[in-house]
Amino acid sequence: MARHNRYLEMRVLFLALCLTVLILTSLLLALLYRQDRITSPVFIILVVVATIGTGIATYYRIYLPYTRTKHIMQLFASGYTFNAIVDDKVPLNKEMVDLNTTLKALLNTDQIMNASKRQAQFLALQNQINPHFLYNTLEGIRSEALLAGLNSVATMTEALSTFFRYTISNVENLVSLKQELENTKNYFFIQQFRFGNRIKLHIIFDGEQEHEVLQYRIPKLTLQPIVENCIVHGLECKVGEGNLFIRIEISESRLFITVRDDGVGMQENVLQQMQRKLSTRSFDYVKRDEYQGGIALVNVNNRIKLLFGEQYGLTVTSRIGVGTDVAISLPRSKGEDPLS
Amino acid sequence: MREEVFRLEQVSIPPFLHDIHLHLYRGEIVALIGLNALGIDELLEIFQKNIALHYGHVYCKNVLVNDYLGCNHSLNPVTIIERNSMLIESMSVEDNLFILRKRSKQHLLHSKMLSRQMQALLEPLSLFIEPRTLVKDISSFEKLVIQFLKASLAHSALVILRDISTFVSEVDLARLKPILTHLSKEKGMTFLFVCNHHQEAFHFASRCYLMREGRIIKHLYNDQMTDAIINCYANEFAESIELSDRQQQYGQQNTSDSLLQLHHLVYGNINNLDLVVHHKETVVLLDSENLVIHQLFDLLGKRNLAYEGTIEYRGKKICPSSRSIALVPPKPDSSLIFPQLSVLDNLLFTSDHKISNLWFNIHHRSALAGELEQKFGTHLAEKDPRDFDQAYRLRIVYQRLLLQKPEFICVVQPFASVDMYQRMELISYFDLFKQRGSSILILAVSLSDSLQIADRLVILKDGRVHHQLHRSEFSQYHGFAGSIPVQSKE
Numbered sequence: 001m002a003r004h005n006r007y008l009e010m011r012v013l014f015l016a017l018c019l020t021v022l023i024l025t026s027l028l029l030a031l032l033y034r035q036d037r038i039t040s041p042v043f044i045i046l047v048v049v050a051t052i053g054t055g056i057a058t059y060y061r062i063y064l065p066y067t068r069t070k071h072i073m074q075l076f077a078s079g080y081t082f083n084a085i086v087d088d089k090v091p092l093n094k095e096m097v098d099l100n101t102t103l104k105a106l107l108n109t110d111q112i113m114n115a116s117k118r119q120a121q122f123l124a125l126q127n128q129i130n131p132h133f134l135y136n137t138l139e140g141i142r143s144e145a146l147l148a149g150l151n152s153v154a155t156m157t158e159a160l161s162t163f164f165r166y167t168i169s170n171v172e173n174l175v176s177l178k179q180e181l182e183n184t185k186n187y188f189f190i191q192q193f194r195f196g197n198r199i200k201l202h203i204i205f206d207g208e209q210e211h212e213v214l215q216y217r218i219p220k221l222t223l224q225p226i227v228e229n230c231i232v233h234g235l236e237c238k239v240g241e242g243n244l245f246i247r248i249e250i251s252e253s254r255l256f257i258t259v260r261d262d263g264v265g266m267q268e269n270v271l272q273q274m275q276r277k278l279s280t281r282s283f284d285y286v287k288r289d290e291y292q293g294g295i296a297l298v299n300v301n302n303r304i305k306l307l308f309g310e311q312y313g314l315t316v317t318s319r320i321g322v323g324t325d326v327a328i329s330l331p332r333s334k335g336e337d338p339l340s
Numbered sequence: 341m342r343e344e345v346f347r348l349e350q351v352s353i354p355p356f357l358h359d360i361h362l363h364l365y366r367g368e369i370v371a372l373i374g375l376n377a378l379g380i381d382e383l384l385e386i387f388q389k390n391i392a393l394h395y396g397h398v399y400c401k402n403v404l405v406n407d408y409l410g411c412n413h414s415l416n417p418v419t420i421i422e423r424n425s426m427l428i429e430s431m432s433v434e435d436n437l438f439i440l441r442k443r444s445k446q447h448l449l450h451s452k453m454l455s456r457q458m459q460a461l462l463e464p465l466s467l468f469i470e471p472r473t474l475v476k477d478i479s480s481f482e483k484l485v486i487q488f489l490k491a492s493l494a495h496s497a498l499v500i501l502r503d504i505s506t507f508v509s510e511v512d513l514a515r516l517k518p519i520l521t522h523l524s525k526e527k528g529m530t531f532l533f534v535c536n537h538h539q540e541a542f543h544f545a546s547r548c549y550l551m552r553e554g555r556i557i558k559h560l561y562n563d564q565m566t567d568a569i570i571n572c573y574a575n576e577f578a579e580s581i582e583l584s585d586r587q588q589q590y591g592q593q594n595t596s597d598s599l600l601q602l603h604h605l606v607y608g609n610i611n612n613l614d615l616v617v618h619h620k621e622t623v624v625l626l627d628s629e630n631l632v633i634h635q636l637f638d639l640l641g642k643r644n645l646a647y648e649g650t651i652e653y654r655g656k657k658i659c660p661s662s663r664s665i666a667l668v669p670p671k672p673d674s675s676l677i678f679p680q681l682s683v684l685d686n687l688l689f690t691s692d693h694k695i696s697n698l699w700f701n702i703h704h705r706s707a708l709a710g711e712l713e714q715k716f717g718t719h720l721a722e723k724d725p726r727d728f729d730q731a732y733r734l735r736i737v738y739q740r741l742l743l744q745k746p747e748f749i750c751v752v753q754p755f756a757s758v759d760m761y762q763r764m765e766l767i768s769y770f771d772l773f774k775q776r777g778s779s780i781l782i783l784a785v786s787l788s789d790s791l792q793i794a795d796r797l798v799i800l801k802d803g804r805v806h807h808q809l810h811r812s813e814f815s816q817y818h819g820f821a822g823s824i825p826v827q828s829k830e
């Protein structure tokens with residue numbers, strides 16, 4: 001009974017039964033009172049108490065759980081949450097629980113399918129451009145450049161080689177912040193060959209022990225896509241010098257990373273669209289063939305939410321003439337990959 | 341590692357709040373600047389109380405206290421300090437601090453010990469108050485500090501300071517900085533400074549959140565807290581107020597006949613005050629010690645009589661009930677709105693000297709209602725002013741003044757607790773008064789953009805005029821002035 005009492009459907013049926021019994025008993029008592037077979041009107045108080053009790057039980061056992069379930073369904077429909085619908089404490093009925101479980105399985109299948117798709121794309125890329133062949137060739141170019149006294153070409157080739165190695169070779173989900181920052185610096189270094197001293201990277205550890213912070217683990221390729229976005233959409237179009245700041249701060253449970261540029265900033269409508277995509281969850285972006293701006297941010301956001309939960313992720317603020325801020329909220333962890 | 345006091349993650353309550361991400365650490369002072377007022381009340385309520393959320397998570401001291409799956413309406417350890425003090429005026433400071441608190445378990449009061457404890461609390465703040473002094477007898481600044489101590493004794497995780505410059509003078513604001521720094525660094529108290537002006541926020545805070553339309557639109561770290569960045573977010577203000585043609589109507593030095601004259605006025609803290617307001621002139625009277633303006637306003641309204649000296653209007657004794665004089669007290673959106681009257685009656689009730697038989701002639705009133713529909717909407721005669729927000733009610737008050745056409749207007753702190761868009765609207769009303777030839781006297785504790793509508797700034801000290809600046813000299817003023825007219829910057 002207790003197990004069935006978990007479902008709203010059973011609670012409603014039980015309440016209907018109670019109400020029927022209450023009405024019939026009241027009618028019977030009223031009839032007996034009218035025929036003077038009951039002399040005291042105390043039964044009226046009993047009926048009133050029973051009615052109030054039923055009302056209170058209805059409110060706490062049916063109305064409140066129903067509104068909560070309804071709210072979760074609305075949030076699910078608008079893309080805010082996926083997990084809450086499965087973890088609903090008072091589901092409508094058993095069939096609804098089965099449906100939600102299937103839905104969760106389907107979502108996971110979809111997710112695995114997309115991940116596999118991406119993995120296949122990576123593999124294809126790896127097959128087409130054999131990494132060892134690529135590294136060897138780049139090392140060859142570097143040696144030739146050094147022999148010819150072209151130090152800048154040698155340094156650039158080394159940076160490119162390291163960047164490719166990091167991006168393609170490693171297969172784990174989480175890497176240390178140090179590794180991710182090294183890769184980002186490497187990427188920025190390559191970009192600096194194009195932009196020269198026009199763009200500058202500043203990494204700020206906000207009052208924290210740098211050595212300790214660098215050991216925290218974050219999803220691989222979290223920072224580089226955001227930095228790339230900042231350069232391509234923010235700093236490239238800016239007249240004059242552009243700065244990119246990566247600020248890292250930690251609390252007892254969170255690792256906050258803010259990537260900020262002082263570039264041209266986003267138009268209000270583009271920003272709103274981006275915020276909408278980041279606050280709700282959808283995998284539509286992987287289905288689209290055509291290029292749309294900000295896919296990298298949505299991809300990073302979804303990966304973080306899939307790995308750690310829906311309370312983590314990205315937020316974007318921007319203003320024309322001021323620049324764009326991307327704030328990343330992650331759990332503070334030195335531990336294992338949650339998916340492994 | 342920093343200890344987190346509050347964290348809000350993707351908190352949404354449509355239509356007031358959208359995707360609010362915000363975190364506050366122990367021992368820091370963070371500012372929250374509302375470019376408009378939407379969502380500020382709701383956000384502060386979320387800090388105080390675990391109310392129903394559309395979506396999001398709220399953590400207090402790293403513990404999940406509220407989320408979208410359910411709320412328990414419990415209270416968080418948060419203190420809000422605003423214009424209306426939480427202290428009981430008729431009780432002593434000591435009683436307010438030690439007796440009226442949740443964890444007070446003493447049955448027998450040990451007065452000497454409490455006095456010693458109180459002095460120990462006040463000493464590091466370089467403040468001395470007699471323990472048995474009644475709260476009503478201490479200054480606004482002292483009340484503010486006592487409220488900090490009360491919050492500290494109650495172990496509040498967060499102290500929210502809301503629009504404190506509207507009741508604490510500029511001199512006291514300068515004294516407040518070391519006190520806040522001491523409390524945050526030594527006692528680990530966290531402060532959220534909620535205000536409308538970035539200069540105040542930048543003076544106190546180490547980080548700052550900008551909010552508009554219920555969204556956090558920028559998180560400013562220390563290196564970004566500059567006027568240049570703020571100006572990019574307040575460009576509407578710059579375009580319509582600072583850079584527009586309206587500037588030309590101000591600044592002509594007027595030495596023609598005077599309209600209002602205060603001669604050797606003595607009353608309360610007012611000590612031999614002399615002041616002249618000329619025809620068509622706007623004067624800002626800055627009471628940087630917060631001692632005089634309310635007493636002066638009472639004297640102008642004849643609620644009290646001066647011990648010595650005179651107030652003359654057009655060379656005669658002032659008569660505040662005359663329609664040629666308008667006195668606007670603080671917070672006119674509540675004090676000058678009559679809830680028992682409709683919006684239309686609220687708008688018209690001081691215009692009876694302009695239109696004969698206004699109250700008997702329904703055609704006149706409906707014709708006026710027709711003209712006002714564009715600004716206030718239809719069916720004005722049936723609308724209740726209480727159903728509208730602060731901006732609408734302020735509009736009613738200032739439109740009423742426009743219809744009344746007074747020659748002299750005295751306003752107390754017109755820009756206190758109003759957001760940027762409301763300030764822009766109020767400035768346009770003051771521009772209209774100016775164009776219609778009214779003289780305006782603004783009584784202020786903090787300037788808060790008042791200089792944008794001023795021809796002259798008069799600064800009071802010790803109850804008398806200390807010095808004055810004309811519009812071209814406003815850049816010499818170094819306090820919290822809000823926006824300063826462009827020509828004086830040049």
